[in-house]
Amino acid sequence: MHEHECTCHPGFIHDTLIPQVGVITDIRQETPDVKTFRIEPPQGGKFFEHMPGQCAMICVPGVSEAMFSITSSPTNKEYQEFSIKKCGVLTDCLHSLEVGDQVTVRGPYGNHFPVETELKKQNLLFIAGGIALAPLRSVINYVLDNRQNYGHVDILYGARSADDLVQLKEIQEVWMKTADVNVYLTIDRPQEGWDGNVGFVPTYLKELAFDTNRTAILCGPPIMIKFCLQALQEMGFSKQQVYTTLELRMKCGVGKCGRCNIGSKYVCKDGPVFRCDQIDELPAEY
Amino acid sequence: MKKIAISNLPKLYAAIAKAQSLILPVKTAGKTNFSLWTEACDVDLQTLKTVKSAKDAFFPQSETLYHCHRDGKNITITPEDLQSESFVVFGIKGCDVRGIAVLDKVFLAEPVDSFYAARRCHGTIVSLACGAPEESCFCKVFGIDCAEPEGDVVTWLTEDYLYWKPVTEKGEKLTALVADLLEDSDDAAVTAQKEAIGKIVEKLPYAALSLEGWNGEALNEKFNSPLWETLYKPCLACGTCTFVCPTCQCYDIKDYNTGNGVQRYRCWDSCMYSDFTMMAHGNNRTSQLQRFRQRFMHKLVYFPANNDGMYSCVGCGRCVDKCPSHLNIVKVIKAFGKEGK
């Protein structure tokens, strides 16, 4: 351990603003612009324990730093993974890295899906679009690994095309084969070799006509969230039954720097997971 | 109660500085700010308000968090050492002392900011009562007694003496350190000064400012008020109010490439700046109206909502004095007050 210890506050040995060094130990190309990175401390293992829905700050020193959801489940005891879409300076840089390259990681930040409280014993409906499967994958695997604690699980996942579906291998080989789990995949436009559903997620959601005896966990681009929420409400869901995450526009991660402050909440500390009725109480700045 | 003759103050400073670093109001190029005491510096206890508040002492405008070195593929992180030496901040006014209490709510809340915490536990606050409050002061509104501020040691300055009263254990320790220079005293002069100050405070133009209606519950009503549309207009989007404010604590985290590695530091930021919330993937507040509103909503609504009604304003009046467009929190509070009537 470093000598970063306050003499009169012996507890403060680890400021969460100080990152750990992370080594990339595996890279999977999920889609043309999404890669999943396995990042471990140099000595191996996990950086910290986390709960589904929590995030971490990944930084390429000298380039930039940003918040990403931890896509691996806490039940994975060996390592942590991040699915990252190429969409800016930092992510471009991350995508150019190789196994063995180092980055820095700090976290875990934010709250998590209430997997041990509100969601327990519930039937669960996961709705995700595109890269937004990343935060949900953590919850889904957590739920599947603690299968006895939860009711029926439905997963509705859509992307622009079949090539943009993230974690397809795991979906097909694990999720689809787990008992009492239904996976519904959809893509925006018809495509050769695709015999699944074609259509936008909100439309497919309505078609599937789930009953309201379940809690929905919704994650995706803002426009998809908006229409899915409408669809859910039309289907009879109340906002209390729907959880979602807000965009990760954060800097410090500890609810102090002020950037992600919306009303009296700090998204990085009090979020990113919110129940939809809680979001309604926030001023419209998200 | 102790006292020390004004003429002996340099000796007092020297004695403290011998043991610890001493931060106090120093005049440089015509303006007074908290600064490290040196033999040659021009200590200025007469100026009521330093331009910047004393928050620098605990939450400096910029501070290094860690250094990051790269050797081939290997990265090494070397965190900056935490404050481990004691220091004294001398001459803080009541409003600024309360400002530190506001910062405590932020930085000492979980997860604790160890850089701040280390400074807090190594710093001794010697506050100074306000001898002559000015027109922009309204600390009374926030329940602050500028005649008897909080702190580890409280002092009063009269024409001849500095009166010295240790309040906390830290204060006692400091008092012991300079005991040779202090003499015992009665309270008479201090009592008289407090009374005089009290009278002045009553006459201050903003003494009767009402905070009625400003609390956590008022969130959406205040947020959606059309008044902001007019109020924000003159705002230049500069950070003057933020940077002179004793309670503003927004910060940015930045990297500096030194050529030998990357130095990560954090520095004050202003929610009034147009790029404050501008991020790679979006912007929470795109207009100056939103940013302007954020600052006041945060101080008067959001912060109290999270901190048992404590406002993130201490009435120091620096923003009142310094805003290039003569905008300030008082005008905002009053504007809503008028609307209420």
Add this chain to the structure above:
Amino acid sequence: MSVNQEFRPKIVAFCCNWCSYAGADLAGSSRLSYPADVKIIRVPCSCRVNPMFILRAFEKGADGVILCGCHPGDCHYSTGNYYARRRMTLLFSMLDFMGVENGRTRVEWVSAAEGVKFSTVMNDFVEKIRSLGENVRLGDLRCKK
């Protein structure tokens, strides 16, 4: 004047592609030596050099910055060096105004044919910077650790 022989200054030379860079090439092929302290950055024209580049060089630890371009009137882009001349005149004057030794910055016009001049200028400039010593007034201390 005491000259510290040990002191090896960092010197950045911005050279325009058409004249001065070619002049430096000619100095090279003519084996006209000048101290290795000088490092050349190629720019299309002297007018491409932003004052921020010059300050940046000082920030990051340069002890001297020299800008070389085509002789006035000979600019490949016809007018670039005229603008550069005004900009640098004002910038250097401001640095002088703020107490930065004015020998640390220089503008020289070196044509493609003036290999000798290039070498002479560089030798002279390095000598000047050596006599001025390390740049302490305009650097960022973080870069000096």
Add this chain to the structure above:
Amino acid sequence: MQEVKNRALALLKDGTVKRVLGWRIGENTYDPEPAFFESEEDMQTFVYNNFCAANLSKYMIEASKLEGKTLVCLKPCDSYSFNQLLSEHRVDREKTYIIGVGCKGKLSIENVKRAGVKGILSVNDTDPLQVETLYGNTEVSYKAAMLDRCHVCKGKEHVVYDELIGESEDTSTADRFAQVQMIEAMSPAEKFAFFQKELSKCIRCNACRNVCPACSCRKCVFDSDKFDSAQKANVDSFEEKMFHIIRAFHVAGRCTDCGECSRVCPQGIPLHLFNRKFIKDINTLYGEYQAGADAEARGPLTSFTADDAEPSVVAEGGTK
């Protein structure tokens, strides 16, 4: 000046203008704030007194994006800034109705305080200023309370206006370049110490930049990653130098010397010195030039002559 208010109101009522950019009455005489007025009722809080010092021309950038004409009150010196903005296409003359308001020097409450007055309860704006304070009543002469920039007044002529109201007076009493010359005469070490001391106070609040009518960039280089130069704080003493030199350089040849930067600096840094140094150099080396005097003129840094002075000559104190 009731006349300004009346005229503005009349133009607002008859529809010539859609809004008025002027001042709203403050808590006291000395703190009126720049404001837009769109209705007759709104205009009741309009005020124009000698503390209305701010240069409103920069607000016209945003106002030019609005529908309809905006009436703006400009002092003679402000009109230069407006003209400069006009030459850079940042304001729309068609959408502007300029009342050139006469000016006999504007007041600064900071200067009243600098004269040693504390605890101001009320003050008027006539000569001498009658000040009522918490600690007794006093007087301050108009000259002493006048903004520093008014002592080097640009004169009483408006360079652009639609109509004029009120008399102006040239209030200059000092040589504009005296301070610059004083510094030029210092040794390098003294110059360095002077600026080091002044700039060490800078808190990077950006008030100077944000108030400056020449600093009208949509996004400042110090806020963008274009030069990898984004800064927020003066972490090292170099950064404030970088910021102020580059800021002055960016406005060189465009700065009208309106003095707003020095007026708003919370730390009282004489920022105008940087601009005036450039203006002085430009005048000496390239001929007298007043930015904003002519909206059609080509600025000194976007023009040249074949026989301009060489930097090496200027470094030795020469001019040719």
Add this chain to the structure above:
Amino acid sequence: MQRIGVFVCHCGSNIAATVDVKKVAEMARLEPGVVFADDYQYMCSEAGQAKIGAAIKEYNLTGLVVCSCSPRMHEATFRKCAERYGLNPYMVEIANIREHCSWIHKDMEEATQKAVILARAAIAKVNLNAPLQAGESRVTKRALVIGGGIAGIQTALDIADAGYEVDIVEKTPSIGGRMSQLDKTFPTLDCSACILTPKMVDAAGHEKIKIYTYSEVEKVSGFVGDFTVDIRKKARSVDEAKCTGCGVCQEKCPSKKTPSEFNRGLNNRSAIYTPFAQAIPNVPVIDREACIKFKTGKCGVCEKVCQAGAINYAQEDEIITEKYGAIVVATGFDTIKLDKYDEYAYSQSKDVITSLELERIMNAAGPTKGHLERLSDGKAPKEIVFVQCVGSRCSDERGKPYCSKICCMYTAKHAMLIRDKYPDVNVTVFYIDVRTPGKNFDEFYRRAVEEYGVNYIKGQVGKVAPQPDGSLLVQGSDLIDNKQIKIKADMVVLATAIEPNQGVRNIATMLTASIDTNNFLTEAHPKLRPVESPTAGVFLSGVCQGPKDIPETVSQAGAAAVKVIGLLAKDKLTTNPCTAQADELLCNGCSNCAKVCPYGAITYETRQVNDHGIREDRRIAVVNKALCQGCGACTVTCPSGAMDLQGFSNRQLIAEVDAICR
């Protein structure tokens, strides 16, 4: 982040002798972004390039740094190499470790350290490089030749013979230039007019050649392949289509007191005139400043006598706008003014003349009808002194530092011709050196001395003093015998230095062609590209590039024509992609960038932008990629950094600065 390969060249021992190339490669490998680094004997060789190609494939490289010789030497080579192996050519940066390092430093350690830093700078830059696409531009298959002297005529003929349209713009009323003023030419002594006139006629009659005489280039815009040129055709006041060239108007013109330009002011011409008999076109011009009709409104003689009705006093200047793919500058020369050489008494005595004036005197069509006589009194001179290097090879500001090259030979010619025709005349030549490199040149000079008895004295003339008797006392020094010499001469001929024609600076500015301190146009490379200017599409012909004699001029004219033909033969050109570009979110639309753009490449348009959620109409700078040449003047004028230069971006240059200073 890039995947960069670094290639360090030994250049045989040119680099490797003073730079530890292995060390450079090893250090480079540690830099961010570098995934491969190697060194090799000759990187530019085929094997070297293959090595680069292999590495691109194997390591999936996205950027290359070649540490080698100057980019001016091999940047193009390595760019092509990159392209061949599938990489964008602009992803290559060169670290110049030869000219800027190994060749100038002796100490191995020092040179290696510098090479490492130069490599770092290039790596830092390439990390920020972006693939650039060279655009295409069309080629207008027509050439413009500025200047209608022998250089221009020859260039035009060669281009036209290849089948391309050519226009000649000549500012005087006739083509022909200086050569038409000469009497005989050295070393063959054939008649200048006899060899020139047929070429003039050829040009005038060529179906592909259009000649604009009495015309000047007024404005040039555009770029290689696509220049737009405004030509001012000055009002001749004579209708070219109607004029028959009978010459009656000139005979009858009452105003005959204007010094003849063609005869160097030695005699006068009429107000309506053709410069010389063989002028092409054979159409006179009215000199409006001399013409009585224009000055007083009364006269009109020429109009009355012109049978063809060609006189048109109302004619106005005409602006002709034409497009060209290439421009050849052939503006020629003039002799320098002698006002700073009082010691030669040129302005005091009519009998002190320049060599060019002597050409006119010797010419049968000249002011003296070819008789050698003193202009002061018409007497035949008996003693003539030639003074060499008047204003040439001059170390002070009065003259020119260069050798005018032709004087030694024409002086020998003059001396020989005089001695041949007037054997009784004594001829003395004062010279500094006699320079006779050239085919049959030295033989020619020796004949002058040996056969014709011309008295050559190595030495300088200090003073020419006009004497009361009309003679000229020449005081000089003989450097060989080391004695002072005084000669009482009847005529003194000054071999006056030549300089580029007056208007060339203006033309160079219009063409953005660079010009040297002596006003000679600069060639793109002094050895390898001697007839091209550094500005693409602009070529040089004749003395405008440097002093030369007729055969050299003709050869250069041909060479320039070949370059033009090579250019016009292409249908499309690739453009330089290193151009400026405005970031629409940062642009203020302030117009300052356009003010400093030498090419008029920047215009403004109002367009809607989405600035992080704020949608508004903004005035935005737009760079015409085809016009922009990439100087970067605009980038510094732009305070917000909106304007940036591709290939030399702010961030790239700053990265280089950082890398060097670190």
